[in-house]
Amino acid sequence: MKTFFRKYFVFASVALVSAFGFVGCDSNDDDDVDDNSYEVRGNSSGSQMVPAVSVTGTGSFNGTYNTQTNVLAYTMTWTGLTGNATAAGFYNGAVGVNGSLVANAAITTSGSTGASVGTVTLTEAQESALLGGTMYYVVSTATNVNGEIRGQLTATAD
Numbered sequence: 275m276k277t278f279f280r281k282y283f284v285f286a287s288v289a290l291v292s293a294f295g296f297v298g299c300d301s302n303d304d305d306d307v308d309d310n311s312y313e314v315r316g317n318s319s320g321s322q323m324v325p326a327v328s329v330t331g332t333g334s335f336n337g338t339y340n341t342q343t344n345v346l347a348y349t350m351t352w353t354g355l356t357g358n359a360t361a362a363g364f365y366n367g368a369v370g371v372n373g374s375l376v377a378n379a380a381i382t383t384s385g386s387t388g389a390s391v392g393t394v395t396l397t398e399a400q401e402s403a404l405l406g407g408t409m410y411y412v413v414s415t416a417t418n419v420n421g422e423i424r425g426q427l428t429a430t431a432d
Contacts, residue, residue, distance in 0.1 A: 310341040311432040316411065318425030324372045331355040333423050335411055344401060347393045350379060352413050355386040355422055361414040362390045366403045369426050376400050376409065405429050
């Protein structure tokens with residue numbers, strides 16, 4: 275009889291420990307990259323430039339930001355500029371305020387309608403600006419060298 279209870283006790287103990295092991299594992303691991311991901315968006319126009327620029331060109335920005343890697347992956351597009359885009363970049367600055375350059379963005383499809391697709395790695399201070407709504411992007415042309423269109427970036431947790 276003692277042997278039966280010992281075997282039963284050992285079996286029950288193993289089953290109980292296994293059950294707790296499986297319950298302790300969940301599919302939403304704290305290291306999951308999605309928990310640290312933001313969707314980043316922004317529309318641009320000449321009226322957002324400081325001072326405003328009277329143009330018909332517009333643009334859009336779609337991207338994701340990962341707080342673990344500090345990488346902003348993006349697609350920036352524009353259409354209807356006064357000429358070919360000559361430069362694009364990211365800046366720190368609130369709405370209506372000119373800011374300082376964070377990083378240049380490579381123009382991957384040039385023209386008055388074009389795109390910039392790429393990644394940029396941000397510092398902690400730059401991350402704070404992005405997540406706090408004080409980062410924007412600018413696309414420049416030969417006609418408007420200081421920027422033809424500007425768009426404030428908004429980051430929303432995924």
